Amino acid sequence: MPRIEFWQGNVSLAYGAIAAGCRFFGGYPITPSSEIAEVMSEELPRVNGRFIQMEDEIAGIAATIGGSVAGYKAMTATSGPGFSLKQENLGLAYMAEIPIVVVDVMRGGPSTGLPTSIAQQDVMQARWGTHGDHATIAYAPSSVQECYEVAIKAFNMAERFRQPVLIMSDEVLGHMREKVVVPEAGDLTLIDRKKPACSPDDFMAYKPDPEDNLPPMASFGDGYRWHITGLTHNEWGFPTNCATEIAFKSARLMDKVNVYRDEIVEYETESVEDAEMIVVAYGSVARTALSAVRQARARNIKVGYFRPVTLWPFPDREIEKLSEKAGKLIVPELNFGQMIHEVERAVHGKAGIIQMSLVNGELFQPSEILGKIEEVA
Amino acid sequence: MPRPEVLDWLRKRFFPHMWCPGCGHGIILHAILRALVDSGKKREETVIASGIGCSSRMPGYIDACTIHTTHGRSLAFATGIKLANPELTIVDVMGDGDCTAIGGNHFIHACRRNIGITAVVMNNNIYGMTGGQASPTTPLGAKATTAPYGAIDPPFDICKLAQGAGATYVARATIAQPVICEQYIKNGLANNGFSVVEIISSCHTQFGRKNNRRTPLDNINFFRNNSVPIAKAQGMTPEDLEGKIVTGEFVKRETPEYTRLYLDLISRVGGNKA
Numbered sequence: 088m089p090r091i092e093f094w095q096g097n098v099s100l101a102y103g104a105i106a107a108g109c110r111f112f113g114g115y116p117i118t119p120s121s122e123i124a125e126v127m128s129e130e131l132p133r134v135n136g137r138f139i140q141m142e143d144e145i146a147g148i149a150a151t152i153g154g155s156v157a158g159y160k161a162m163t164a165t166s167g168p169g170f171s172l173k174q175e176n177l178g179l180a181y182m183a184e185i186p187i188v189v190v191d192v193m194r195g196g197p198s199t200g201l202p203t204s205i206a207q208q209d210v211m212q213a214r215w216g217t218h219g220d221h222a223t224i225a226y227a228p229s230s231v232q233e234c235y236e237v238a239i240k241a242f243n244m245a246e247r248f249r250q251p252v253l254i255m256s257d258e259v260l261g262h263m264r265e266k267v268v269v270p271e272a273g274d275l276t277l278i279d280r281k282k283p284a285c286s287p288d289d290f291m292a293y294k295p296d297p298e299d300n301l302p303p304m305a306s307f308g309d310g311y312r313w314h315i316t317g318l319t320h321n322e323w324g325f326p327t328n329c330a331t332e333i334a335f336k337s338a339r340l341m342d343k344v345n346v347y348r349d350e351i352v353e354y355e356t357e358s359v360e361d362a363e364m365i366v367v368a369y370g371s372v373a374r375t376a377l378s379a380v381r382q383a384r385a386r387n388i389k390v391g392y393f394r395p396v397t398l399w400p401f402p403d404r405e406i407e408k409l410s411e412k413a414g415k416l417i418v419p420e421l422n423f424g425q426m427i428h429e430v431e432r433a434v435h436g437k438a439g440i441i442q443m444s445l446v447n448g449e450l451f452q453p454s455e456i457l458g459k460i461e462e463v464a
Numbered sequence: 465m466p467r468p469e470v471l472d473w474l475r476k477r478f479f480p481h482m483w484c485p486g487c488g489h490g491i492i493l494h495a496i497l498r499a500l501v502d503s504g505k506k507r508e509e510t511v512i513a514s515g516i517g518c519s520s521r522m523p524g525y526i527d528a529c530t531i532h533t534t535h536g537r538s539l540a541f542a543t544g545i546k547l548a549n550p551e552l553t554i555v556d557v558m559g560d561g562d563c564t565a566i567g568g569n570h571f572i573h574a575c576r577r578n579i580g581i582t583a584v585v586m587n588n589n590i591y592g593m594t595g596g597q598a599s600p601t602t603p604l605g606a607k608a609t610t611a612p613y614g615a616i617d618p619p620f621d622i623c624k625l626a627q628g629a630g631a632t633y634v635a636r637a638t639i640a641q642p643v644i645c646e647q648y649i650k651n652g653l654a655n656n657g658f659s660v661v662e663i664i665s666s667c668h669t670q671f672g673r674k675n676n677r678r679t680p681l682d683n684i685n686f687f688r689n690n691s692v693p694i695a696k697a698q699g700m701t702p703e704d705l706e707g708k709i710v711t712g713e714f715v716k717r718e719t720p721e722y723t724r725l726y727l728d729l730i731s732r733v734g735g736n737k738a
Contacts, residue, residue: 113544135735137547137726142573146540149533149570153544156531157552161544179534287508307529308549310508314475314524316532325478325524 089274092267096234096260097164099267100190101126103238104162106269108277109188110136111154111161115147115169118202119258120192123164144172148189152176155185156315158306160242160279164190166258167200170209170216177251178217179317181340184293184302186245186280188238190254192261193370195448204448205258207370207421211428213253214399220337222344223399224351225253229373231265237396243278244351248343249304255398257421259371259450280304287311293336294322300342344400353396354405358384362391364415364463367406367430369395371450372419379456388464398426403433410438415463419443419451466494473497473507475527482521486680488639488665489519492586495642495663496555497526499649503553510553513542515567517559518593518667519586536567539574542581550580550723553653560587560601564620568600575629575658579722582652582659585622588667596670603707607674622662623714632657634715638664638687641711648713657721664709 094102101123104112112127124140131138137154141147147163154161165173170191180187193209195201209216213225224244226237237254245252281303283290292313295302302322305311318326319333327333344351358380359365368376373394380392391413395402410416416438418427423444431440441463445451474497483489500510510528514520516535523530529552533541542556563571563585574581590608591597598608598615601622605614626634633655635648645663652659666672666683677683687709694712697705730736 111544111548132726132730132733132735134738135730139543139547139726141540141543142569145537146543146570146573149537149540150544150547152533153531153541153546154548156541157545157548159548175534176537307511307531307545308509308552312508312528312530314530314532316524317534318532323477325475 089271090269092269093264094231094267095122095262095264096228096231096256097122097192097262098126099231100234100238100254100256101130102269103235104188104242105130105134106235106272106275107239107242108160108279109162109242110134111151111159112138112163113141113147113150113154113161114163115141115144115165117144117166117169119194119261120164120166120190122261123190144169145176148173148176148187151187152180152185155187156307158309160246162188162190164192166192166194166202167196167209168198170212174217178219178221180251181217181221182317182319183315184249184304186249187251188241188245188254189251190256193255193257195446201448203258205371205421205450206446206448207257207372207425209255210398210422210425213255220341222250222341223253224248224250224344224397225255225399226396227255227369227398228260229370229394231260231263232267234260235267235269239275239277243276246278246280248347249280249301250343255370257370283311291322292324293320295339300339300346348400351397352400352402352405354402355394355396357392359391359393359409359413361389362413363389364417364460365391365393365409365413366417366419366456366460367393367395368419369398369426372421375451375453376419376456378453379460382453382457383460388460390460390464401429401433403429406430406433407435407437410434413438415439415441417441417443417456417459417463419445419456421445421450466497469501470494470497473500473527475525478524481525483518484669486668487518488588488667488683489522489586491639491642492584492645492663492665493522493525495645496557496584496649498646499653503650503653505553505653509551510555511542511545513538513545513554513556515558515562517562517591519557519559520562522557536562536565537570538562539567539570539581539583543574543577543579546579546581547723547726550727554581556581556583558583558585560585560589560622561591561599564600564622564625572625572629575626575631575660577722578630578632578657578719580656580658582649582661584649585660585662586665587622587662588665588671590667590671592667592670596674606671608671623660626660627715631660631715632717632719633659635713636662636664636709636711638691638709638711639666640684640687640691651713657719
């Protein structure tokens with residue numbers, strides 16, 4: 088029997104991670120994400136997992152990567168300033184192909200900004216925050232229920248593709264309480280990292296299997312000896328300056344999303360079939376947007392709702408298709424324009440794009456989005 | 465010539481190594497490997513972690529579970545690995561800049577936790593890989609590419625730092641004493657807690673050429689002539705000790721090891737039955 092809980096988003100996300108098999112958490116306190124660490128500190132030892140509060144944000148992600156290297160599903164959680172600090176080691180996890188989940192409960196910035204207020208200003212940082220090219224997978228939940236669900240999806244993707252996966256939550260979602268239907272453990276689909284089948288002496292940690300172009304991963308302590316480095320490396324994992332090896336490695340990192348894009352992209356729609364206008368929104372803002380769209384529909388305005396669940400990879404082809412019928416896209420965001428650039432890129436000029444920006448630490452009111460819909464209609 | 469069982473720990477396919485001929489780090493690599501072999505360690509149960517710098521390229525050449533991480537951060541990675549699997553032997557090889565500048569915070573907290581890791585700090589008083597810039601252990605008055613008029617920053621004493629922060633085994637030797645280096649690393653490995661073995665190494669290429677120690681031998685001779693064993697140092701005045709390298713074992717004490725405490729906590733809340 089599924090059980091019913093009344094949880095905060097952060098708490099739901101933490102329990103979702105544990106359900107996903109997360110058994111290692113390295114973190115550092117920061118508002119508005121600290122509840123995730125608090126739940127992990129209480130629950131992980133009870134399931135023979137490991138929690139450690141590190142000396143800073145940088146060490147939090149470093150320990151998390153270490154936990155994953157030693158074989159655990161591992162997570163860390165933070166917010167804006169901490170997300171900035173984690174970027175260096177996030178890059179190492181991309182380069183070294185270490186599966187981890189990183190949660191950013193977005194608050195206002197730049198700098199210390201608004202620790203207790205919502206914003207959506209880290210969307211581009213999620214994609215481009217660490218230096219160098221890499222494939223990004225980032226989920227943006229918009230309900231407490233979905234915090235639980237994306238935690239599971241994020242671990243599945245991290246383990247499957249052997250790379251970091253981000254969850255871009257936000258302050259309102261993190262602290263809001265809602266009903267959560269917690270599924271039975273047996274009903275969940277969980278993915279574990281692919282292990283090497285070869286003998287330890289033949290193991291090449293970065294040699295992809297031909298069928299999926301993804302390399303299996305051993306754990307430190309399970310009999311295999313291998314080298315991990317943040318330097319660009321060959322299939323042995325050893326640093327290389329060979330142009331062919333550099334090109335192979337670099338392209339393979341990008342292919343994780345390029346090749347499997349359709350299996351990763353997720354989105355949600357409502358009333359888009361006959362829509363002449365669509366509101367594109369994510370995270371907590373999507374809740375306001377959906378409310379406004381429903382009110383507008385009640386007033387016979389042909390407006391639809393589109394919510395990217397994966398911010399990265401962005402559901403660009405799906406939005407482009409819809410923009411062929413719907414001539415206008417309204418994009419409300421709690422920033423001065425970040426995801427709107429992806430929407431513009433997606434539609435190739437086929438639809439007019441109307442920006443709604445709010446940067447005052449608050450959410451849009453449904454009436455504000457409804458007003459914009461009526462103005463545009 | 466290294467013994468065959470020591471050579472087994474080298475990834476010969478990755479040679480030649482990237483260190484300058486005559487670099488002190490080779491002596492330390494050999495001492496680490498002898499200590500691991502003589503302590504009965506297995507390659508597949510031994511982790512060698514490092515950050516960034518000349519010293520940090522060492523793990524690549526060691527045929528074990530090796531992780532070359534970001535600058536200064538290796539102890540944080542190693543802490544995660546050790547907590548996840550306390551059965552593993554973990555040696556963290558670091559340089560002076562890596563350990564005491566960018567990684568200073570991780571270093572003092574690893575000492576504070578007393579987590580079962582042996583840190584081998586190769587102190588050559590300089591940032592070698594980036595071209596000889598001053599580090600937190602560059603002696604007062606010594607020249608570096610970013611201290612062309614001589615360093616004015618007071619240097620760290622790594623052993624005192626480790627002792628103050630809570631490490632339970634702390635020792636210092638120089639590359640002029642390879643057998644003692646090996647012994648201290650062995651003692652560090654045997655300590656159930658956080659061990660710091662500082663080994664004074666040489667960088668004749670970057671430090672030596674600006675400070676009248678141009679050849680590898682100049683450096684070895686300098687260490688020989690300026691090292692003072694701890695017992696002798698205790699009877700000397702601060703003036704007499706100026707410019708000297710005090711060697712020996714500074715700390716040997718027992719306090720609970722971090723992962724042991726965590727495993728006890730797991731048992732206390734019933735997680736060991738999960």
